[in-house]
Amino acid sequence: MTDAAPMIPEQRRASIVQSLHRERVLSFRQLSSLLGVSQMTVRRDVAVLEEQGLVHSTAGGAKLAPRLVLEPTRAEKAASEVAEKSAIAQAAASLVHDTMTVYLDAGTTAQAMRPFLEQVSDLTVVTNDLATVQSFIDHPSADLICVGGRVDRTNLSTIGRLTRLSLAELSLDLAFISSSSWDLGHGITTPVEAKIEAKRAAVEAAERSVLIADSSKYGRFAKYRALRLSELQTVITDAALPDVAAAAIGEAGIEVVRA
Numbered sequence: 001m002t003d004a005a006p007m008i009p010e011q012r013r014a015s016i017v018q019s020l021h022r023e024r025v026l027s028f029r030q031l032s033s034l035l036g037v038s039q040m041t042v043r044r045d046v047a048v049l050e051e052q053g054l055v056h057s058t059a060g061g062a063k064l065a066p067r068l069v070l071e072p073t074r075a076e077k078a079a080s081e082v083a084e085k086s087a088i089a090q091a092a093a094s095l096v097h098d099t100m101t102v103y104l105d106a107g108t109t110a111q112a113m114r115p116f117l118e119q120v121s122d123l124t125v126v127t128n129d130l131a132t133v134q135s136f137i138d139h140p141s142a143d144l145i146c147v148g149g150r151v152d153r154t155n156l157s158t159i160g161r162l163t164r165l166s167l168a169e170l171s172l173d174l175a176f177i178s179s180s181s182w183d184l185g186h187g188i189t190t191p192v193e194a195k196i197e198a199k200r201a202a203v204e205a206a207e208r209s210v211l212i213a214d215s216s217k218y219g220r221f222a223k224y225r226a227l228r229l230s231e232l233q234t235v236i237t238d239a240a241l242p243d244v245a246a247a248a249i250g251e252a253g254i255e256v257v258r259a
Contacts, residue, residue: 010073012037013045014080017054020064021216027061053191068181068191068222074131074155077108077180084214084238087259089113091236092176092212096120100173103202104132106157106195107178109212111135117142126170128158128198145170150194164197167205175206177232179213181220184248187229189222199226210234215241229254 007015012035019026019034026034031042046062049055053069055062072080088109093116096102101124104110111132117123118139125136126145133146149163177199179188188211190196203209209232218241229235234255246256 006037007035009045009048010075011079012041013049014072014076016042016045016049016062017064018080018216020055020062025058025061025063029060031062066220068189068220071155071180071190071192071195074108077155081214081216081238084216084240084259085109085112087238088212088214088236090116091257091259092210093117095174095208095210095234096123098122100124101126101171103127103167103170103172103175103206104129105176105178105199105202105212106132106152106155106159109178109214110176113176114139126167126172128163130156130158147198149198152192152194159192159194159198161197164201167198167201170205172202172206173208175202175209176212177202177209177227179211179217179226181217181222182211182213182229183219183221184229184245184252186221187225187231188227189220189225191222191224193224196224196226203227203231208233210236212236214238218242218245 016031028039028042032039046057050057053065056065089112093113096117098121104127106129114135121141124143127133128147133144136142136144147163147166149158150160152159181189211232215237230252235249236257239258241258249256
């Protein structure tokens with residue numbers, strides 16, 4: 001039996017962030033043990049994550065940073081919370097029925113819905129996510145609409161005013177909105193101002209809007225508010241969302257599904 005291949009830097013850093021979401025504060029020694037790498041490697045990874053605004057270094061360790069300064073890269077997103085995203089995607093896909101027109105926001109959670117939509121007939125998929133478009137190319141019946149705009153190479157999506165104008169011409173049954181930072185107080189936030197327009201336009205065009213975001217993003221916030229949580233009807237997250245948070249969201253009149 002061969003040893004498992006070592007993780008690439010993006011996987012290590014995603015694992016550090018995931019571990020800090022569970023424990024809040026970890027020492028370099030603990031992180032070194034969890035990842036199976038030297039403390040020097042961990043220190044370098046933490047330094048990169050600190051530059052991205054994801055963590056704060058402490059005396060001998062690291063803690064999670066509540067303010068999101070930089071959006072994680074697509075590779076970092078793809079490597080994090082994989083099981084949770086799949087569960088969220090399956091629950092979200094259960095809302096989609098034949099002949100619907102749905103918007104899938106940019107992100108790996110929305111893209112993860114693809115396997116669960118294989119049997120939906122006459123589906124129209126609208127998205128600003130280039131990777132999601134590619135994943136639906138072989139769908140047996142889906143009509144694909146890729147909304148235009150300026151390309152964000154880091155996250156493989158279109159953003160900005162042209163994206164909003166395209167979405168304003170559509171009528172959607174469902175809009176699935178993603179986010180790297182969200183909570184009841186701050187709403188859905190982003191460090192990238194140009195990402196606001198697509199999210200707002202999709203919600204305005206949709207009969208029903210659903211946030212799809214794992215619980216590791218809860219309690220974080222960024223500079224720009226894209227939407228208030230009350231502007232959406234449903235939140236689909238994972239089972240790790242704290243009971244107190246789920247109760248508060250429910251009391252605000254928003255349906256909460258913990259997949």
